[in-house]
Amino acid sequence: MASPRERPAGAASQIFGPAFAAEYASLWSQFARRIASGVVRILQRKGVRTGTVVDLGCGPGTLAAHLSARGYQVIGIDRSQPMLSLAQVVAPTARFMVADLRQARLPAADAIVSTFDTLNYLTRAQDLRRLFGRVARALRPGGVFLFDLLTPDELRRNPPEEHLAYRSAVAIVVVEIKRRRRSGRIRHTITTLPRLATGTSRAVEIHEQRVFAPRPVEQWLRAAGFEVRRRPGYPGRFRQAGRTVFVAVRRAS
Numbered sequence: 001m002a003s004p005r006e007r008p009a010g011a012a013s014q015i016f017g018p019a020f021a022a023e024y025a026s027l028w029s030q031f032a033r034r035i036a037s038g039v040v041r042i043l044q045r046k047g048v049r050t051g052t053v054v055d056l057g058c059g060p061g062t063l064a065a066h067l068s069a070r071g072y073q074v075i076g077i078d079r080s081q082p083m084l085s086l087a088q089v090v091a092p093t094a095r096f097m098v099a100d101l102r103q104a105r106l107p108a109a110d111a112i113v114s115t116f117d118t119l120n121y122l123t124r125a126q127d128l129r130r131l132f133g134r135v136a137r138a139l140r141p142g143g144v145f146l147f148d149l150l151t152p153d154e155l156r157r158n159p160p161e162e163h164l165a166y167r168s169a170v171a172i173v174v175v176e177i178k179r180r181r182r183s184g185r186i187r188h189t190i191t192t193l194p195r196l197a198t199g200t201s202r203a204v205e206i207h208e209q210r211v212f213a214p215r216p217v218e219q220w221l222r223a224a225g226f227e228v229r230r231r232p233g234y235p236g237r238f239r240q241a242g243r244t245v246f247v248a249v250r251r252a253s
């Protein structure tokens with residue numbers, strides 16, 4: 001894709017705060033639930049049937065819980081402490097670390113996964129490329145790096161502006177989406193409004209993401225030491241235009 005201006009994530013460190021993290025867990029963790037068995041299927045097909053799986057941007061721990069139940073030792077990494085507090089409850093046998101993926105030292109692993117466009121939060125290509133290098137060093141030869149990314153197709157197939165509203169038991173979440181095709185950016189302005197008189201106030205977060213064209217991503221993965229396959233979705237039911245799944249296997253040398 002045309003190279004968008006590189007800029008640091010900036011205000012993104014304030015995102016997935018306590019109010020929205022709880023709503024994310026209640027309204028959006030269905031995605032991780034729907035793909036979890038497909039993730040395990042890919043890991044197993046690639047020979048990772050046991051061992052350590054690191055979940056990058058693990059959020060509220062939905063996938064971590066599923067992987068733990070399937071016998072993997074799971075380490076979840078996320079920079080949102082509210083997300084990790086939720087994750088610890090649903091996946092009590094997993095370990096969790098608060099860290100930013102742009103700098104985090106990654107533990108040795110048999111597989112590393114990252115789902116639901118978490119890596120699109122790395123809005124500078126160099127951060128994604130450096131992460132690929134650290135992932136390659138953390139994985140054993142034959143280890144699997146499985147992740148999805150939103151691609152420029154997401155911007156082509158959806159309107160430049162959208163306003164959506166969701167209702168959970170305790171809050172209303174209003175999401176304003178702005179898609180910028182030329183810069184390859186997606187901005188979500190997310191307002192969480194409590195429905196009950198709980199004493200909590202309205203919270204506003206701005207989420208900045210960047211789409212990545214699949215071909216350069218594949219090249220960066222190969223340069224980092226991976227064999228790469230692309231899939232239009234996770235096995236089973238979940239497929240979404242504009243989301244590509246990458247299955248990268250660490251080469252022996």
Ligand SMILES: C[S@@+](CC[C@H](N)C(=O)[O-])C[C@H]1O[C@@H](n2cnc3c(N)ncnc32)[C@H](O)[C@@H]1O
Nearest residue numbers: 016032057058059078079080100101115116121
């Ligand atoms: C869209 S949620 C996905 C959560 C989970 N993977 C899932 O499938 O539901 C993105 C997650 O990535 C985390 N995240 C975003 N940027 C990050 C960064 N630079 N370092 C660590 N975590 C990050 C957020 O805190 C959030 O929990």
